[in-house]
Amino acid sequence: MTQKIAIIGMGVAGGAVLASYHKFYPKEKLEIDCYDDPIHFGKGIPFRPDSSLALNNSRSDAISFDYQDMDDFVSWLKDQDIPFQEYMPRWTYGDYMLDRIQELSHDLKAKAIYQRVTDITWLDQTQQWQLVDQSGQSQDYDQVHLCCGDLPAHDFYHLLGQNHYIHNPYPLQAIPMTEMPDQTLTVIGTGLAAIDVLKYCLTHSPQSLIQVFSLNNYFPTIRGRDQVDLDYKFLTENNLDHAMANNQGHLSFNDLDQWIQADFEQVGVTWPVFKSEWLLPGKAGLDLSMGHPKIFGRAQALFLHLSNLLSTRLATMTVSDYQAFKDHYMDALINLRNPMPKDSALILLRAFEEGRLKTLNGIDSVQAENQTFHLLNEDHTLIASSDWVINATGYGLNDQNLNQASSIFKSLINKGYVQFANLGGLAIDLDTGQTISPKLGPISHLLIHGTLINGQVFQNNSTIKIQAWADKLIKNKAL
Numbered sequence: 001m002t003q004k005i006a007i008i009g010m011g012v013a014g015g016a017v018l019a020s021y022h023k024f025y026p027k028e029k030l031e032i033d034c035y036d037d038p039i040h041f042g043k044g045i046p047f048r049p050d051s052s053l054a055l056n057n058s059r060s061d062a063i064s065f066d067y068q069d070m071d072d073f074v075s076w077l078k079d080q081d082i083p084f085q086e087y088m089p090r091w092t093y094g095d096y097m098l099d100r101i102q103e104l105s106h107d108l109k110a111k112a113i114y115q116r117v118t119d120i121t122w123l124d125q126t127q128q129w130q131l132v133d134q135s136g137q138s139q140d141y142d143q144v145h146l147c148c149g150d151l152p153a154h155d156f157y158h159l160l161g162q163n164h165y166i167h168n169p170y171p172l173q174a175i176p177m178t179e180m181p182d183q184t185l186t187v188i189g190t191g192l193a194a195i196d197v198l199k200y201c202l203t204h205s206p207q208s209l210i211q212v213f214s215l216n217n218y219f220p221t222i223r224g225r226d227q228v229d230l231d232y233k234f235l236t237e238n239n240l241d242h243a244m245a246n247n248q249g250h251l252s253f254n255d256l257d258q259w260i261q262a263d264f265e266q267v268g269v270t271w272p273v274f275k276s277e278w279l280l281p282g283k284a285g286l287d288l289s290m291g292h293p294k295i296f297g298r299a300q301a302l303f304l305h306l307s308n309l310l311s312t313r314l315a316t317m318t319v320s321d322y323q324a325f326k327d328h329y330m331d332a333l334i335n336l337r338n339p340m341p342k343d344s345a346l347i348l349l350r351a352f353e354e355g356r357l358k359t360l361n362g363i364d365s366v367q368a369e370n371q372t373f374h375l376l377n378e379d380h381t382l383i384a385s386s387d388w389v390i391n392a393t394g395y396g397l398n399d400q401n402l403n404q405a406s407s408i409f410k411s412l413i414n415k416g417y418v419q420f421a422n423l424g425g426l427a428i429d430l431d432t433g434q435t436i437s438p439k440l441g442p443i444s445h446l447l448i449h450g451t452l453i454n455g456q457v458f459q460n461n462s463t464i465k466i467q468a469w470a471d472k473l474i475k476n477k478a479l
Contacts, residue, residue: 002031006131006141008117008408009148010036011044013450015101016467017145019066020474022104032110033139034101035117035131036148042101045149047094050171053199055087055341057192058462059223063093065100067464072100087341118407120144122417122440129446142445146412146426149451151395152404157188157366159389160404164371166390169197177204180388186360186373189392190214195340195348197392202351210351211384213360213375214393217281218331219348222289223339224297230266234259235306240313251313253321257328260306267298274299279332282359283352286345296336303336307459312430314458315423322423337459360384396424397452415439417446424455433473447473 005021007014014034021030034041039048056063064072076096077084105112115133123130128140159165169175175197185208187197194212201210243255264271269278278288278295289296317325351357364378366389373386397405399420402413412418416439421427426448427436434442449470454460457469 002029003143004128004141005030005032005143005145006117006129006139007032007034007145007147008036008131009044009146009150009450010034010041010101010112011047011147011149011450012097012463013147013149013452013466013470014044014145015042015065015097015104016463016470017147017449017474018101018104018108018110019467020470022108023471024475024477027108030108030110032108033113033141034105034110035113035115035133037116038114040150041112041114042098043094044097045170047090047097048171049091049094051173051200052089052091053203054090054172054196055344056090056093057087057338057340059086060084060088063463065097065463067467076100087343116406116408117148119411120408120417121415127445144446146446146448146452147450148406148408149395150406151397151451152401153391153395154393155391155401155404156393159366159368159373159391162368162373162389164373164388165368166388169193169390169392172196172200175200175204175390177201180205180208182207183387184209184211184385185388185390186211186213186375186384186386187390187392188213188366189394190217190219190359191334191392191394192220192338192340193394194392195220195344197390198351198357199344199347201390202347202356206356208356210357211360211375211386212357213363216331217359217361218279218335219282219286220335220338220340221279221296221300222286222293222342222345224289224293224295224300230263230298230301230305232263232305234262235302235309237309240309244313244316249316250318251310251316251321253317253324253328256325260302260329264299264302267302268295275332279335283349286349286352290342290345290349296339300336300339303333307333307337308465310458311460311465312457315421315430315456333459395451396454397426398424418448421453421456425451425453428453428456430456433469433476444477449473 007017061074064070066072073096115135117131118134119132121130128142129144130138130140132138153168160167185201187194244251261271360383362377363375363383365376367374373389374382375384377383397409417437418426419438428448429442434444435446435448437443450466
């Protein structure tokens with residue numbers, strides 16, 4: 001019998017689902033419809049057309065549409081006569097993804113529907129999902145894959161709607177730089193999204209003073225030397241799984257802490273010294289990272305390995321153990337697991353030296369008054385003022401920002417088909433991949449991918465992890 005399948009969202013996750021069906025299912029048993037709007041179809045949010053200053057954060061030979069063929073992107077660049085760069089502009093990867101998705105769609109006879117899905121309903125009588133798109137058309141499906149990563153931006157300082165406040169900085173080319181000459185700009189956030197914004201503003205508004213801050217002011221580290229294979233004697237799958245089996249299925253922070261510190265000796269400094277003397281906020285941290293590529297390269301390798309080990313294991317920690325891990329390691333893990341290219345760091349360091357960029361410390365609140373933003377500390381003392389504020393704190397879906405989310409997410413939550421997970425994102429069963437629905441119970445005919453499950457699947461924001469997750473779910477269904 002033919003399975004009628006809908007994929008909602010055709011970025012990295014949607015492309016991974018399509019590729020997995022191509023690997024594991026006979027074509028004659030599939031009827032696939034792929035939904036997304038024309039701008040994002042085949043590219044998703046990160047890889048749509050934008051400034052060439054927005055670079056892939058992975059080396060060009062370490063990112064691919066198919067994680068089992070890591071040379072594919074480089075081969076595609078050669079076929080397109082596009083000059084190779086160690087870090088390509090993100091739009092080039094978007095063009096590559098679209099090519100591969102179109103090839104798969106042709107082979108699978110998958111139908112592209114250039115519409116957003118706005119509503120979803122479970123039909124008890126037929127045991128199918130009814131989808132309604134923005135044109136008002138409806139279709140019924142046996143299987144639905146949620147791959148729509150268009151999540152609302154965080155609004156930690158409650159500035160949404162204020163004049164001269166840019167809530168979502170992407171695409172970068174939409175930032176009205178012509179309105180900002182000689183004005184003071186403040187970027188909220190110091191992660192990879194903030195790096196994109198800072199580079200763009202420094203390049204396109206050379207007379208502006210640019211301020212930046214986050215809760216801790218840690219920038220991502222600079223990608224070090226080629227990451228050698230370290231010899232992990234303690235941070236191994238066998239050790240973690242054995243310890244969990246002896247602890248009622250829970251990962252213990254005490255065990256993990258000991259293993260991290262033991263294997264960290266290969267980096268060249270002890271973990272306590274590295275954390276206190278090498279991982280520093282602001283420009284000081286960038287200077288250290290730039291000046292010691294060997295040590296930082298090894299630390300990045302270790303924390304990437306740790307991130308992969310924790311994919312579905314971190315969520316098994318008790319609340320107190322998870323909080324301990326978060327307090328001791330989370331900032332470092334994010335900064336080391338997601339490093340920035342050296343060329344990006346050079347732009348920031350040059351701007352610091354020229355006095356065009358500075359970090360602000362101790363910001364607790366931001367208040368708007370007469371088209372001026374006042375940045376205050378916890379005692380309500382004025383630290384700085386700004387003409388513009390650009391939000392680069394990232395994206396997520398939770399009960400606080402559901403009202404800003406797309407109508408498909410409101411429909412899913414309000415009808416009880418999905419629920420929020422404690423660690424963020426939507427709740428799933430980590431062993432089976434089934435969606436945990438408060439109305440329907442565990443279900444395998446509505447499957448969730450990508451950033452929507454980032455939290456339960458730890459750091460589920462890499463192409464490789466997203467592809468592997470799609471393979472796991474669809475291969476199990478094909479058996």
